[in-house]
Amino acid sequence: MERTNLRKIAVLDKHTIDKIAAGEVVERPSSVVKELVENSIDAGATAVTVEIADGGKKLIRITDNGGGIEASQVPTAFLSHATSKIEKPDDLNSIHTLGFRGEALAAISSVSRLDIFSRERGALSGAKLHLEGGVPETVEDAGCPEGTSVIVRDLFYNTPARLKFMKRDSAEATAIAGLVGHLALSHPEVSFKLIKDGTQTLLTPGDGALRSAIYASLGREFTLSLLEVKGADGDMGVTGFGTSPIASRGTRGMQTFFVNGRLVKSQLLTAALEEAYSNRMMKGKFPGCVLLVELPRDMVDVNVHPAKTIVKFVGEKRVFDLVYHAVMAALDKREEDERPQPKPASQVQNPRGDFFANMTSQQYRESQRAAEK
Numbered sequence: 001m002e003r004t005n006l007r008k009i010a011v012l013d014k015h016t017i018d019k020i021a022a023g024e025v026v027e028r029p030s031s032v033v034k035e036l037v038e039n040s041i042d043a044g045a046t047a048v049t050v051e052i053a054d055g056g057k058k059l060i061r062i063t064d065n066g067g068g069i070e071a072s073q074v075p076t077a078f079l080s081h082a083t084s085k086i087e088k089p090d091d092l093n094s095i096h097t098l099g100f101r102g103e104a105l106a107a108i109s110s111v112s113r114l115d116i117f118s119r120e121r122g123a124l125s126g127a128k129l130h131l132e133g134g135v136p137e138t139v140e141d142a143g144c145p146e147g148t149s150v151i152v153r154d155l156f157y158n159t160p161a162r163l164k165f166m167k168r169d170s171a172e173a174t175a176i177a178g179l180v181g182h183l184a185l186s187h188p189e190v191s192f193k194l195i196k197d198g199t200q201t202l203l204t205p206g207d208g209a210l211r212s213a214i215y216a217s218l219g220r221e222f223t224l225s226l227l228e229v230k231g232a233d234g235d236m237g238v239t240g241f242g243t244s245p246i247a248s249r250g251t252r253g254m255q256t257f258f259v260n261g262r263l264v265k266s267q268l269l270t271a272a273l274e275e276a277y278s279n280r281m282m283k284g285k286f287p288g289c290v291l292l293v294e295l296p297r298d299m300v301d302v303n304v305h306p307a308k309t310i311v312k313f314v315g316e317k318r319v320f321d322l323v324y325h326a327v328m329a330a331l332d333k334r335e336e337d338e339r340p341q342p343k344p345a346s347q348v349q350n351p352r353g354d355f356f357a358n359m360t361s362q363q364y365r366e367s368q369r370a371a372e373k
């Protein structure tokens with residue numbers, strides 16, 4: 001067959017490389033938010049504010065109170081493969097931060113108009129830098145607070161093909177809200193604020209308690225239905241909450257799993273959870289959960305997908321059993337707690353009065369419903 005491509009072989013220039021990388025790292029506005037918030041968390045921030053306009057297409061602003069970037073290093077952070085998180089191949093085996101490829105800032109800046117303000121902790125002043133399609137202007141002094149603020153405007157303005165794939169503003173905003181909610185759950189020690197087109201839609205306290213983060217991001221009703229899950233097997237552990245069987249739902253939408261702090265989708269974890277509920281739940285109903293699984297790093301392969309949401313386990317059976325038994329134990333304990341304990345006659349006073357005083361009509365209806373199942 002005749003060769004159709006007669007071009008010479010050449011190494012790609014920096015901007016082409018960054019734009020290709022951008023296609024992998026930056027798929028839509030929520031991927032920008034994810035990368036930037038993970039940088040904030042990696043920088044030790046205890047408070048992170050995410051502001052978006054028009055679903056993040058017009059504006060994404062991430063402000064943190066983390067360690068900041070030293071002024072002379074600000075341009076370096078935007079070079080591809082520039083990272084402060086690993087130095088040598090060995091470090092890949094002991095990564096404790098969320099990002100490490102050193103690609104995000106380079107990629108995001110190559111497909112947007114970006115401003116960064118950063119002041120290192122303890123420094124007298126900060127620095128600001130503007131990049132247009134990845135091309136940096138000069139760094140200037142800036143009187144900004146300690147920490148970092150990254151402002152991304154007009155995402156994909158120079159990649160029209162990508163722009164066309166964006167969903168409606170409301171769909172992109174929903175994806176961002178979901179993402180920030182999940183980040184808040186995996187980092188209860190960080191206070192997250194989300195401001196959507198000028199309106200604050202999420203604020204978590206950052207008090208370190210998972211239950212408070214769940215309350216703030218998933219709501220009161222979900223929080224009231226929770227049973228605590230806790231289990232361990234050697235160096236593997238699982239903590240978090242599952243919903244009470246009577247609070248089951250019609251979809252798997254309220255199942256959230258983290259493995260070593262990362263939000264993951266895993267059929268194995270879903271199956272372990274649902275297997276534990278199987279005898280107590282109607283067909284077509286699904287439990288909700290927020291479960292945090294901690295595994296030795298060599299049991300987890302998170303490098304299977306650039307967005308790192310799909311995860312593979314070494315020793316699948318052990319992981320399944322860990323989650324299954326921990327959830328099962330939480331469900332058994334709840335039933336144990338709820339079984340009426342016979343009291344010595346001397347302590348029984350006005351049982352009927354007790355009964356009604358301790359139950360709201362809602363709880364009463366729910367317990368009736370549970371009894372009917």
Ligand code: ADP
Pocket residue numbers: 035039040043064066067068069077078082083084085099100101102103104105106148
């Ligand atoms: P990576 O996170 O993989 O190292 P990035 O391109 O996301 O790569 O960031 C490059 C570097 O810029 C980081 O390693 C870090 O040193 C610095 N940096 C980025 N964002 C922040 C931030 N919010 N606070 C402090 N330093 C940051």
Ligand code: MG
Pocket residue numbers: 035038039099100102104105
């Ligand atoms: Mg990063």
